[in-house]
Amino acid sequence: QVQLVESGGGLVQAGGSLRLSCAASGRTFSSYRMGWFRQAPGKEREFLASISTSGGSTYYADSVKGRFTISRDNTKNTVYLQMNSLKPEDTVVYYCAVHYDGRYLFTNPEGYRYWGQGTQVTVSS
Numbered sequence: 606q607v608q609l610v611e612s613g614g615g616l617v618q619a620g621g622s623l624r625l626s627c628a629a630s631g632r633t634f635s636s637y638r639m640g641w642f643r644q645a646p647g648k649e650r651e652f653l654a655s656i657s658t659s660g661g662s663t664y665y666a667d668s669v670k671g672r673f674t675i676s677r678d679n680t681k682n683t684v685y686l687q688m689n690s691l692k693p694e695d696t697v698v699y700y701c702a703v704h705y706d707g708r709y710l711f712t713n714p715e716g717y718r719y720w721g722q723g724t725q726v727t728v729s730s
Contacts, residue, residue, distance in 0.1 A: 607631045607703050607719040614699060614724030617691055621728070625686040627701030627721055635659075635679040638704040638711055641686045643697045644723075652712040655704065656684060664711065691728045698723040 613625040627639070640655040654665045654675035663675050674687040684701055702717035709716025 607634070607637070609701050609703070609719055609721035611699065611701055611721040611724040614726045616727045616729065619691060619693055619728055619730050621691050622687070622689045623691065623726060625688065625699055625701075625724060625726075627684045627686075629682045629684070629703075631682075634682040639675075639677060639684040640702050640704055640711060640717060641673075641675060641684075641699060642702060642714055642717075643695075643699045643726075645697045650700070650714045652714065653699075654686065655711045666712070688726070691726075693728045693730045695726060696728050698725050700724075 608630040610628045617623055635658055638657055641653040642650045643653055644650040652666050653669050654673055656663050656675045656677050660677045672690045677684040700723045701721045703719040704711050704716055705718035706716040
């Protein structure tokens with residue numbers, strides 16, 4: 606069992622930056638690929654970024670490539686999402702999750718388990 610707690614969301618002006626953190630409990634954090642998603646009300650969960658167990662490999666959705674950066678610190682059991690050049694359309698709830706089922710591509714939320722509670726990001730124009 607892994608518990609995830611996101612933090613770092615808030616209100617920011619368009620063009621600004623935020624860094625989200627996702628702290629994980631448990632000793633096996635470094636064994637899991639991690640991912641960040643976001644979800645607007647009434648819409649499907651959208652893949653944003655994923656990072657390998659060591660942090661040496663990352664992958665981004667086209668919608669955030671060049672603006673968002675995923676990283677992890679296995680000594681702190683934490684994964685981060687640095688978000689720059691934020692836009693009003695980035696206003697949603699952001700979630701981190703553990704990639705658990707290798708039958709699914711890491712871009713597919715079906716392959717993830719142990720979701721955090723989410724953190725709200727609001728970008729004003």
